[in-house]
Amino acid sequence: MSMLVLGSLFGIVTLLFMFSGAPIAFALGSVATLFMALFMPASALDTVTQNVYEEMASITLLSIPLFILKGAAIGKSRAGQDLYAAMHVWMGRIPGGLGIANVFACALFAAMAGSSPATCSAIGSAGIPEMRKRGYSPGFAAGIIAAGGTLGILLPPSVTMILYAVAAEQSLGRLFLAGIMPGVLLVALFAVYAALRYRKEHALAEAEYQRTGAASALLANETFTRRQKFEMLPRVVPFVLLLIGVMVALYGGFATPSETAGLGALLALLLIATIYGVWRPRDVAPILTSTLKESTMLMFIIGMSLLFSYVMSYLHISQAAAEWIVGMQLSKWVLLAAVLLMVILLGFFLPPVSIILMTAPIILPPLKAAGFDLIWFGILMTIVMETGLIHPPVGLNIFVIKNIAPDIELRDIIWGVLPFVVLMLLAVLLICIFPGIATGLPNAVMGTLATGH
Numbered sequence: 001m002s003m004l005v006l007g008s009l010f011g012i013v014t015l016l017f018m019f020s021g022a023p024i025a026f027a028l029g030s031v032a033t034l035f036m037a038l039f040m041p042a043s044a045l046d047t048v049t050q051n052v053y054e055e056m057a058s059i060t061l062l063s064i065p066l067f068i069l070k071g072a073a074i075g076k077s078r079a080g081q082d083l084y085a086a087m088h089v090w091m092g093r094i095p096g097g098l099g100i101a102n103v104f105a106c107a108l109f110a111a112m113a114g115s116s117p118a119t120c121s122a123i124g125s126a127g128i129p130e131m132r133k134r135g136y137s138p139g140f141a142a143g144i145i146a147a148g149g150t151l152g153i154l155l156p157p158s159v160t161m162i163l164y165a166v167a168a169e170q171s172l173g174r175l176f177l178a179g180i181m182p183g184v185l186l187v188a189l190f191a192v193y194a195a196l197r198y199r200k201e202h203a204l205a206e207a208e209y210q211r212t213g214a215a216s217a218l219l220a221n222e223t224f225t226r227r228q229k230f231e232m233l234p235r236v237v238p239f240v241l242l243l244i245g246v247m248v249a250l251y252g253g254f255a256t257p258s259e260t261a262g263l264g265a266l267l268a269l270l271l272i273a274t275i276y277g278v279w280r281p282r283d284v285a286p287i288l289t290s291t292l293k294e295s296t297m298l299m300f301i302i303g304m305s306l307l308f309s310y311v312m313s314y315l316h317i318s319q320a321a322a323e324w325i326v327g328m329q330l331s332k333w334v335l336l337a338a339v340l341l342m343v344i345l346l347g348f349f350l351p352p353v354s355i356i357l358m359t360a361p362i363i364l365p366p367l368k369a370a371g372f373d374l375i376w377f378g379i380l381m382t383i384v385m386e387t388g389l390i391h392p393p394v395g396l397n398i399f400v401i402k403n404i405a406p407d408i409e410l411r412d413i414i415w416g417v418l419p420f421v422v423l424m425l426l427a428v429l430l431i432c433i434f435p436g437i438a439t440g441l442p443n444a445v446m447g448t449l450a451t452g453h
Contacts (some may be wrong), residue, residue: 003320010034010035010317024354025297029304029452032311039315051310052303059258060166061302065295066261067157071113072291073268076415077276080109080122080237086232088130089224096198098134099144103190106148107183111155112268114244116389120149120400128405135205138408140197143416146397147190150386150424153352155183157261158249160352160385163302166358171375172257173250177442178375181433182383189423197419238271240295251445280359298353303355318361325366332370336377339363340384340428347388351396379438389422390417 013034017027030158036044076079087101087108090334094100110119124145131141151162156176242264250260269287273279278287312318330338343361346355367377389397391414399415431437 007317023301025304028308032308063258063261066265069265069291070268073285075118078270081126082235086236096195099194102192109188110152114157116149118153119152139412140417142401142413147420149397159300178438227256321362322365352385
């Protein structure tokens with residue numbers, strides 16, 4: 001059987017399993033096992049468990065359940081609502097300050113929890129009702145939270161980046177650092193859009209008031225005293241210090257990523273016990289249960305994805321695909337555009353974890369041969385995958401928002417997030433034009449590598 005036929009068959013069977021409705025882990029594992037039985041030596045089936053174990057026996061992957069535990073501890077407490085409330089009070093005087101406060105709260109919570117759905121749920125459950133109560137349109141309010149939640153896979157610690165570091169064999173610390181400035185760029189773009197959109201809605205509300213006399217809640221002015229502002233800080237500052245402490249431990253060379261994850265999880269549990277009184281077994285049980293479920297699901301997907309990639313490599317499908325891409329002799333930027341377009345299309349159906357582990361063996365060798373910095377590309381790929389969290393048909397964050405605000409029409413949520421998709425693609429373009437946005441900080445902290453763009 002020719003490599004073209006084998007590769008095409010492999011892709012078609014994979015799509016059939018995916019669209020069958022089977023869980024992603026089972027679909028990938030089934031395809032891998034089927035092709036092992038048909039096209040690999042019979043003894044290969046005897047080594048399935050060994051192969052999965054060896055692929056997953058990475059000290060870097062150990063940090064994933066620990067970061068999930070840290071995120072669950074923060075997400076299951078009132079930390080998100082308190083963080084949002086503090087941002088709301090401190091930014092109340094800024095035009096559109098409530099929307100901007102939600103963007104900043106999402107960014108900080110995402111950096112602490114590392115989970116997009118958790119960020120949407122924790123900040124959105126408080127932020128969406130507050131914005132709607134103050135006259136923000138339903139789609140606008142939903143879009144801010146859904147887009148802000150995507151920062152969970154860009155700002156460190158990010159489970160998605162951990163997997164990319166393993167798949168691309170790149171430094172996790174350098175990758176984490178590379179995500180900070182692009183994350184700040186996205187926060188700035190989201191905040192500017194929130195302010196401009198607020199001004200537009202405010203102007204429409206004023207025109208409606210002049211015409212009909214109906215006053216919108218947008219026209220009400222809300223102020224907070226200095227005392228109210230400082231009263232909000234004691235519950236928020238410890239979590240911000242936790243975030244800073246984890247980053248210092250990691251980048252200061254005091255701890256490995258796995259040790260940093262363990263330290264962060266322990267400190268998060270101590271903080272919620274101290275600040276919110278969450279220490280009794282019945283209080284801690286939901287946190288541990290959530291961590292166990294999410295970690296098991298994620299690690300199962302990782303294990304089956306790695307087995308899937310191993311079979312592709314053994315059958316030389318990934319190598320042949322990479323050679324075919326190189327053989328097309330595309331210019332480096334056309335190659336990059338084609339790869340990112342493929343990632344966008346895969347994002348219609350697959351979560352970021354599967355996209356990384358399935359495509360890395362195929363797309364990374366040609367990109368490296370073209371002279372691209374794989375750390376820099378990892379940031380681009382992460383942002384593009386973020387758009388998959390807020391665009392149909394999968395759009396996980398869209399359905400999280402629908403769950404916490406069921407009265408908002410799905411079409412309003414979708415129209416509300418589309419401007420943020422455009423802003424994220426603009427960020428990708430800016431990072432292509434100014435690669436230092438992603439590479440400047442890691443090069444400054446950890447030294448310059450001999451890589452090109």
